Amino acid sequence: MQTVQHSEQTLKTALTSKNPTLVSQYEKLDAGERRLLNKAFKPDNDLFGPITLHSESDWIISHPEAPQDFEEFFSDPSGKAPSPEKRSIYIQCIGSLGNTRIIRHILRFLKKKKPRDAFCIVGITMIDLYPRDSWNFVFGQASLTDGVGIFSFARYGSDFYSSHYEGKVKELQRVSSSDYSIFDNYYVPEVTSILLLHSCKTLTHEIGHIFGLRHCQWLACLMQGSYHLEEADWCPLNLCPICLCKLQCAVGFNIIDRYQALVRWIDDESANSPGLSRGHSWEDHVNLPKSVEAFKEWKEWIIRCLAVVQK
Template structure:
């Protein structure tokens, strides 16, 4: 086990920068927002901590890459930001998105994110990925496949038993594909991956500063250790890209959880043709809600 612990000055520079223009921008933030973000470089912070690597198979060890501080994010010439004309995020099932992208994204789309139950392999040298996104194309995809407990069982129904050759436009091979029970744990894992991939589309690279949603994950255990929240450095990046009040954002997240407080924790297994709104089980979000409430206390001092 290894802990990646940066110095107070390194984290402060990664968050605020030494560029006078960016320092000035930071100083214009709401006092509560500065107070929360300054927790990034407080050695005794109870909200944000250092990254811990548990094995050589963890992402940072397996996929070395340069860290991205706020100044590098801000100066990235390939970074895209939403506009009044392109501000919508579309979520499509993978069958639909592949057909859809052959034509074009909707005119008002900032990005399109596909979801699938098919296991994803970007190249032969990789074991799998939970998701992948293209910064330049505004397109992302993530898979539920490994989030259901049945994936690792011998009777997993999603395994392809016989190689079949089909055209690129034929999706019949996925008919009656396995769909897991929608538990609160599966929902939590899916929210993490979806938010992580959309973060990439907004220009956020993998985080190597503090425990953060934008950390890479190389296996399910590492993905589960990753928090649902952004560290202050990545939070400032996202706020710069979109523009929002952190207080209002966190209050909205608490409302989202509370609205489903009485929803049953597990839904029955669904068929591909099931209709209607699915329940939103949130038991697994309890710890995260408590964390948000602590942040709101700091923001509203």
């Protein structure tokens, strides 16, 4: 096992940049926020560790990419940010979609159905997804330009490798762009704590791409690329300070408010209706059971971050 180690100066520059305007902007942040973010380049910190490499098949080795620091993110003309007119994130369950599993077909469909006030619309499905028929599966894919994405939680289900798995593509069907039946009878697996954790990682990672965040190569981070399920498991649910600054720049939020809201979400177990039928209509309002056992370690990490910010 190896780690990707950057010098303190490299990490500091990636976070604050050498641009005087951006340095001044960083220095105007709340003192507590800066205290937390500065942990990025403190070698003895216990909140933000280096990226660990486990094998030659890890994403950072097999898919070399140029790293994106904060200044590059800030200066990117293609970067996306919500506006007063387009500030909603829509999440759409997808059932059969003509039983296609090819990503470009689904993204094209979602683009047509994107509401006027949507910053982005993301589809979630239990169908295995492929960029092309001849390619390996992917967990998801997003289009920054179009503000659409599609993500599969198929391989997160405990029964995926069973011959009785209900999310498999059967025979192809053609549907018109006005046919909403594709939202019917979507497959809902047993909603476990681990499935919820994996799904949250995939969904927030891909939405991060829609905001313009590229794969992180600085520290252990939600925005690391992952080539297989085991590697996705190794990635944390939290953003590193550099990627957190990028998201803060795009969305605008107070870190204390954000972390407190995340703790409240973990603590809120009110959505716990255990009885679910196998088929649902897109018009149904379904309260899925919310099991947060797998989030306890992350909650403890957030509380430690809040202690630093509120010191």
